[in-house]
């Protein structure tokens with residue numbers, strides 16, 4: 001009897017161990033941007049979906065479980081892209097409000113393609129070592145995307161906002177569940193936020209568009225009401241505000257996140273202090289500022305990562321010269337006629353945005369990496385590596401860039417999940433990227449991906465998506 005009990009206990013212990021799938025990554029250099037520590041010859045023990053233990057040197061073999069030799073490699077927390085839109089594919093037809101090509105490809109067909117390719121999009125994120133993303137706004141079906149990602153192994157963790165609360169309308173995107181909703185009064189704003197809360201958004205998004213017909217002050221009461229109502233429900237608010245005075249107004253009203261750079265003028269000391277005092281997170285999305293202009297003027301500069309890991313169908317659409325001349329919208333015709341003007345506008349944007357990023361990061365403002373992937377020419381997944389290049393061009397060090405893409409980005413992700421990603425630490429989710437060369441030598445090495453670990457499951461990177469033709 002005694003023996004039987006002992007045996008029963010032993011079998012049970014074996015079963016638990018087997019289920020937990022203990023794995024040890026042995027011998028790599030572990031880089032933890034959260035504290036800036038670099039640990040050579042590290043042992044990272046994964047137990048189930050969590051990091052159980054991180055230490056220097058080889059450990060007692062019996063305690064390690066299955067060992068994977070990682071000598072000569074570099075382990076980082078999985079990257080996080082804090083600004084994507086799953087309702088957009090990145091192809092030429094995905095924003096008919098910007099360039100209407102319905103006569104070439106109806107927008108409803110575009111949306112149907114997007115919905116039927118979500119798993120492919122998810123896998124491309126994992127291929128790029130991006131194990132979490134924040135979808136900063138889309139139709140109500142965005143909440144279904146979050147659910148689907150959470151139920152899919154080869155998918156990033158997804159935080160979402162619902163439809164954007166906007167100062168302007170975008171009828172061409174409205175197929176019955178619009179991604180952008182024009183709100184005219186404070187009461188409408190509160191009502192819409194209450195409707196959103198039923199879906200438990202991770203963040204509420206405001207589209208604070210200012211132009212000659214929409215002044216900063218006229219939409220400000222709606223910004224205020226949206227933020228008050230969201231905060232009353234413990235939900236953070238992210239604001240699209242690309243001019244200095246719009247961004248300042250948004251933060252003064254209580255915005256938690258600014259989702260783009262300030263691109264109209266250099267940020268001033270008061271603005272820097274405001275962001276620091278209010279603990280605002282800023283996501284620069286540098287890459288998106290070049291992509292519309294470059295696609296429309298036929299000057300696209302996709303990186304080798306984008307060409308290799310972006311969806312080939314999406315990339316194939318981006319050659320505007322394949323569209324019959326009589327079907328080209330005026331905006332694209334104009335850009336094609338004067339490509340140098342498009343490139344000049346991009347240069348002018350970066351001449352302001354890049355120094356602004358450097359100034360804010362140096363001052364200690366929390367910067368989270370993000371791309372705005374899904375917009376025309378900004379490729380889901382690998383666009384993050386172009387963002388890294390631009391952050392480098394702004395003067396950020398590799399460690400600063402990695403901090404933006406891990407620990408800082410996790411703060412933007414937020415919630416219980418945000419607290420357990422973006423770090424190599426005991427108890428964190430085992431979301432890791434294993435590189436063949438050192439990203440601290442040059443940030444371009446951040447895309448030399450050998451293996452990706454998501455939720456404790458190890459994937460050889462080259463097997464995650466089909467090879468490009």
Ligand SMILES: [Zn+2]
Nearest residue numbers: 083085136372
């Ligand atoms: Zn966006």
